[in-house]
Amino acid sequence: EVQLVESGGGLIQPGGSLRISCAASGLSVSRNYLSWVRQAPGKGLEWVSTLFSAGATYYADSVKGRFTISRDDSKNILYLQMNSLRAEDTAVYYCARDPNGWPDWYFDLWGRGTLVTVSS
């Protein structure tokens, strides 16, 4: 079965760091366009970051310079390293796959999410 499973969320103090993971099965992280999308409590979906199969990375302005997306091809895991966390980063973080990239650009596979709470 093709699936994405997030983990690593939790309660973290403002200014702290946290790394969340997305374990892929049935697909290779190195050959797919993978992204992180988040949903704050009571809010809508917000794209966070994308890692292309060739290695290029992209970030939303709200997290640029604080978050880093990466992958471990040998473990087939996607990561999101989050530094200098703020209360407004509190959200459920979803891992998602774009099956094609250009020209269609959509997410056909999603994980169930991991909750990150930034609070003192």
Added chain:
Amino acid sequence: EIVLTQSPGTLSLSPGERATLSCRASQSVSSSSLAWYQKKPGQAPRLLIYGTSSRATGIPDRFSGSGSGTDFTLSINRLEPEDFAVYYCQQHGSSRYTFGQGTKLEIK
């Protein structure tokens, strides 16, 4: 940066009725990069429509998408109880994905 504005914010309908959800872009969007998702509490988003009008795998033909340029529509015929959820449109441009703010479809 392209902004997607969805309307209405909340749509109250009864099972069996037809729903029409709107997504308006602040500038012209490629039809190939407009998608729609369904989101229920505690669940992952579910892809409904991609490329403006192509249904994703397993999506019933009650769901249809249309539009071009800056105006796009998701239509749901003969609403079923499981269709009541929040719906998001999404596009891609300038190396980023953008979502609309969502339309909540609630039971009247």
